[in-house]
Amino acid sequence: MDILNQNEEIFLTVAEVFEILSSKMDCDFIAGYNGMNNRCEHIAVWETPDGTDWLRGHEFLLSSGYAMHEYQQYLPMFVQKISEHGGAAVAIKRGRYLSEFTKDMLEEANRCKLPIISMPREASYTDVTAKFYEKLFYKRNSALVRARNIDSRLLSLVFDYNNTEEVVVALSSLFGISICVYDNAYIESFSCYTADGFHREAMEEFRKRISAQKNAPAAPDEAPNKANRTEPIKLCLPYGDFYAFELRLSDTRLNYRMCVISSNAFDGQQLSAIEQGGMVLSLKYNSEERTAFRELHLRRTATELMLNSEIPNRELLQSIEGDFTWNSRGHYCGIVISYQDRSENGDPDRLKQYMYSVINRLFKGQYLITDRGNAIYIFIKVRNNEDIKRFAERFEMYLTHFPDGKPRVMIGASNIYNSIKELPSMYHDCLVTTMYRSKSGLVFFDQDDAARFLYPLFEDKYFASCYNKTIGSLIQYDQKNKGLLVETLQAYFDNNMNKTETAQALYIHIETLRYRLKKIEKLTGLNMNDSNDLLTLQLGMKFCQMRGINQVLN
Known part of the structure; x- marks a missing residue:
């Protein structure tokens, strides 16, 4: 310090x-x-x-x-x-x-x-x-004594076994300030307010201002603000004057920020001390994130054991229900998040780690999880489909704050079951939903009869052979020539075979679309004007998604 x-x-x-x-x-x-x-x-x-x-x-x-x-x-x-x-x-x-x-x-x-x-x-x-x-000299000596006391208290916070909430309470008491910690979506993580009146109202006003500034478009010549702390501002409100600033907590995946409200103006020493307190809070958040990722591996192991065991392990089920307090009445469902990693920073796991952090934030550790390729499967306790919809909405909101730009995801949900023992059924429901196409980003298992009809063919060798001769040939062509035929065909079906709308969706000229469709007919040997051939292509694209190849789609 x-x-x-x-x-x-x-x-x-x-x-x-x-x-x-x-x-x-x-x-x-x-x-x-x-x-x-x-x-x-x-x-x-x-x-x-x-x-x-x-x-x-x-x-x-x-x-x-x-x-x-x-x-x-x-x-x-x-x-x-x-x-x-x-x-x-x-x-x-x-x-x-x-x-x-x-x-x-x-x-x-x-x-x-x-x-x-x-x-x-x-x-x-x-x-x-x-x-x-x-x-x-008296004032300086008093400041030195106070600084030493603050140093000592902050050091104890670093080494004591405090969680983030306890650190926030300690910092609020130490400096006589109100603190609210927000994530990158400006959703409150934890707060502690002093006894001074109207701090909560002042904090909400400050949050509105800084979130509005964050979402406002920057001027063409305006450099992004990378400072960890904003300059304190004075809030002149009907119920009094307050002083506030925002402190970004470094190296946290959800870019947590600590917003501070005081009834008195800050001096330089106070600002420095509070910044040091913010560093302590960052350390605690980083520690908790590392712990959450270690626990994630344990959750994945437990999930895989349940998926791969023909007879559920009774002791494992009891342990899970006890740890998550899932032994009371309730309903369970699976959620799958299919995504495309378009990160350009050289770290292919950056998006996945960010989504893991969001999942842990939203479910507060009360979930099982595993992954397959570019799909994450979560199993949770819910009351009804409205809980699932709320999760999807909040998850999509967090994705808009992903540092590399909002990725494209599809969220699917299984039927709701009465026991966590039905986890394999939830998983298979989720797998079927990855075959769906939805502009809303959220699909339910019972939403598409065609996909459920196809699902039993997942392990059929003859169907797989037909698939390889048709859609498989397009995938091989795209991989060899960096082409976009699979994407084009999927967009064509998504837009109900309307060439004008498909060209607009792909940002290409309609003649380019016609050329690609002719190329698809040549490679597959199928005629799109023939209803039987068209059905074969549509079934093949559904099967393409079911086999998890949909990540090549853009």
Whole structure:
């Protein structure tokens, strides 16, 4: 942890310095009220006209007025120069050399937001300077002690056996802030709110703003924002003012982000400390994701045992029902996600790992799972088909946030069964749904009678031979020549053999489509104007999907 390096952020405000002066003498704040929060890092004495040229910025100036007494017509100019050189404020002795503060001087101070303070002519620079640095050093020392305490607490969070929810609660308590963690779809993962009023309402307003900005199209010359933390913003809401920022948690598959709400403005040290807390939370999320993937292998093993055993293992069933609390009344179904990996980043498992993370997020570990090629099979407890539809909708929503662009998937669902012992039947139902074509992205087992009619032919050698002579020849041609004949034929059937709509769906000229269809007839020896030949091609394409070759489709 490295919070102590933020000492340069520790300073006094003009208001705090004025409090020091007021405690020692009779002082008046006469102009520049809007600069009360100007930062003061040093205190300096200004008694020469050209002294303003030596300012480094953030100085609180003490003056008897000697530098200005011969140039009183230029008082606004002195104010302007102090402001331009970064001066924080000026305290001037009353009546020592400056007989009055002119109206134009005070107006310029208000314009520049440079506080002008009058102090007694007998004021001691030494006393003021000593009190200034005493308070500054005290503030810095307090910040150092607080930073060490925060460092110690954050380190304990790293090594303690806390889950992500416990870390969020600890960070909220440590910093006195409200925290809500969202995933990349801006769905809440976990939150913890302080006792301050309306933080929940402020958080929802902040979430709407940042999600709207994320979904807004970027300008052509606008570079993507890769910063882990956004700049804090002030939310001026009817029920109060709040301060908020978003912190992206690094290296999490669902790109979790931590949104922070506070009733008070953040200083540099707080922001640094909260960022360190975000790093701890990232570590916890990464750890939980690794654990989830290890458990996924165990789920896959259990699923395969149930699929490949003629007689279900009673002890295994009892273990699964007990672990998932599936021993109460309920219904079970299988869901298959068929997908195409169009990732261009060189990692063919990137999409699959992302989908595994989404599945674990949606089902919270209450599922069995396995995969075959480019299809993932999930087995869950449901109440009815509406649960399945809600899952499909949310899953599709998460896919829109996949970093490489939304992939094409088809989601199929089995019939609903009364026992997890029927898992092999659920699997075979799901396998049949991979034969369906659906524009909605979700199909149910009982949705297509033709596919269910074909399913018994899955192991028929004669049918497979016919398939290889027809559709198989197209697949071989596509593989050898990088062609698109299988895709074209499927699109042709998907669009009810309407050539115009098929050409539009494939983004090709209609003559190109006619050429491809003629090529298909030549390779298969079948005539698309003959009803028997056409049926053979349609059955072959259904069988193509059933055999799991549909991943070559685009």
